[in-house]
Amino acid sequence: MRIGLLTEGGYPFVSGDAGLWCDRLVRGLEQHEFDIHALSRSRRQRDEGFVPLPPQARRVRTAPLWTAEDDGVAHGRRARRRFTECYAELVAAVCAGAEAGSGTGPDTGPEAGSADLADRFANALYGLAELAREEGGLVGALRSDAAVRTLERACRAPGALRTAHEARVPDLLTVATHLERALRPLSLDWYDEDGLGAADLCHATAGGTAALPGLVARHFAGVPLLVTEYGVQLRTHYLTLGPDTAAPAVRALLASFHGRLTAEVYRRAEVLTPGNAHARRWQERCGADRSRIRTVYPGMADARFTEVGECPDRSDPDTLVWVGRVEPAKDLFSLLHAFAEVRKEEPGARLRIVGAPAGPEGEAYLGHCRALAAQLFPDEADGVHAVGDNPVSFERIGGPEVPTLPDAYASGAVVVLSSVVEGFPIGLIEAMFCGRATVSTDAGAVVEVIGGTGLVVPPRNPRALAEACVALLRDPERRERLGAAARARALELFTVEQNIAAFHGIYLEIVSHCPVRRVLLDDAGDPLPFATPAESRIPGRWTGPTVRPLPRAVPAWATGAPVRATPPTAAEGAR
Known part of the structure; x- marks a missing residue:
């Protein structure tokens, strides 16, 4: 199995956070291949280099979050209009207040409004990713005056957060700068068939920005996403943006953005693995589906x-x-x-x-x-x-x-x-x-x-x-x-052993229910037999609703229970 391991300021950098458990995971699953895609937080972290890597870590690709170079692409009129539409939708979802979800009908209540905002945010996010892939120039567009003016219009729009109405020009500039930094992974060249697009599974070692490349790979190539959180990133953002660090409008807008991004990560991930019940409760409060949550405690050397x-x-x-x-x-x-x-x-x-x-x-x-x-x-x-x-x-x-x-x-x-x-x-x-x-x-x-x-x-x-x-x-x-x-x-x-065994079972569960639809070739150009995992879904209506995701991180055949299929009808049997 080929795993795309996604980190932010962590493994494999020497001074990375939570690097120990990632290293133990990679070394413990030596039967799999790992492509590590790491976002660095500072020049010093990048210059300090990597920890020693095992052979199964095939490749390491890094990208800085502390800086981003403009690719020099100048958008034409059509690309500028496309960017403005997507960015306006994204910041409108961020600025929208509770009033946006108020209504009286069965399809216009608060839940419907919240779902509509989540869809608008997601569509805008993936629209920006598609623009970056097809046209380039996203970094420059996010830094432009047009982006700041678009953000200002969203803050002044009816139904926006009350605090957003009070945002001044310095506040708008601060928020726009933060959004540009958070959305930098959309411009990376990680999503082709030689990168995350060729992975069987993306494993993000944190939520938020670290999981954003996994969302893009899922959107472009259908690669399933697993998100592990031993510390909830959204809670960290809330604690970091205290009253002494930013103006009220900045805190409200950034909290809303990270809340939207976290909800999208939880909605799209195939499985979420919190490290404890506290993190699990945070995920559930943010909209995560309980059926897709597996608590996996961190492993320690005993x-x-x-x-x-x-x-x-x-x-x-x-x-x-x-x-x-x-x-x-x-x-x-x-x-x-x-x-x-x-x-x-x-x-x-x-x-x-x-x-x-x-x-x-x-x-x-x-x-x-x-x-x-x-x-x-x-x-x-x-x-x-x-x-x-x-x-x-x-x-x-x-x-x-x-x-x-x-x-x-x-x-x-x-x-x-x-x-x-x-x-x-x-x-x-x-x-x-x-x-x-x-x-x-x-x-x-x-x-x-x-x-x-x-x-x-x-x-x-x-x-x-x-x-x-x-x-x-x-x-x-x-x-x-x-x-x-x-x-x-x-x-x-x-123990480390239980942690590795749990993730190995979860990897198998995800891949068995999310088959990778591609043909892998050898050096001679011939198809590789058994290169893709066996698919759990068989085309045809006879399987019907009987095929469901397993509630545990263990395949059904490993439990020793008999496997039964729905018997054919009389007409099917005659045929």
Whole structure:
């Protein structure tokens, strides 16, 4: 199978985001071929080069998002009119407010209006892609004064967003510049028969701009699209466009554009694979069809935690451990106050905080944490610890006490997570691999990851956090039981092997239901036998509605269930 892997600011660049899981995916599916199409975010990222690639990564094609050169094509009158029509439709869908979908009839209600706007946005998007392919010059057109005037007319039109009416000239210029940058993939030369047009499947490793080449390849060549989101791009855009970063009109228009683009990606993708329930809920709220969503947890290498996980007796039974990046979102203040309560119940308890600060803000926060620890736990002889032996220690991986990450988890009986904001808690999974009982705050995907194998308390609640820690410190049998269950759960759900197996099954499912209709030739010009996958749809009405997409990422023949077809009618049998 030939996979077109689509990334934005990620794999295979050395400084790319989420490059590790992409690399593991490509290396784990060595029976397939990967053509990597990567959008770079900066000149520095491009100049730093690529990570070492395996043989199955046949080719890498890159394009910059941080700059775009005009191809020098000047549109004639017909091409200019065509661009203006498409761009006007696109920005009209972006600027349209809630009033555009109001109506009274069965076909003119809010849902009908929303569907109409989605179709208008999609038709305009693909119209611009066709213009770029046939005429060129799209970058120059998007940067032109005509594009800004078209955007202004859409903002002033009846039914436009109220905030859009207030857009001033600087706001219009900012939005037009952002749209030109976001639509740059439409002008790429990636969609011919030597590029994504020859792929059996496009796999976008994020939504938004990263998936835009997949939409174009689907439009031009019918290539099916798979979209994986471990962090929802739309949510990232919403958080980035805060009140302090842009004017209200700019925020409203860009949020609307990215919302329309995300909805189109979700509508056209054959399968969506969120990395957790939080991302899944975002996709469903944005209109994704539940039947096409498969949750695939990120895979993590567990081998380095095996020794610790299989030898739980190495831990100090009186020690709590926190491991992670030191930053305000981790709420170490609550952890320190909770540990003060723990010490009242268990005077021999210790707390080890293992981690490095995240940037200057993290350095300042670490200093505040040290000051709070010195205030809460002054050095004094208490019958358990000697003078100068503070029960709270701040350490880093690689030091004499904690030479490796597994040693950090091995040093304590209970691993604590105290975050108020958390995405997918990687450190929690590492603790589960190590067979450690955990106490966590209910933030992000924590409850989904723990699944009943640890204690979960509300965030910013030191008393509840302390009570849970004391309960586990006093009950070694419960700690051992929870730690064993946590390790078993992590090995079942969060390993690299399960991640690769899940995507392999999804690849087969998509290709079996979306056959590639083309003839592949060898070097001599003869057709290649078995070059395209077997088609699951057989022409003829006798199959009827009995052929449906499978609800799982496993072909029907792999389940061992008998395969039945609808019996022919008497007349068909006679023939």
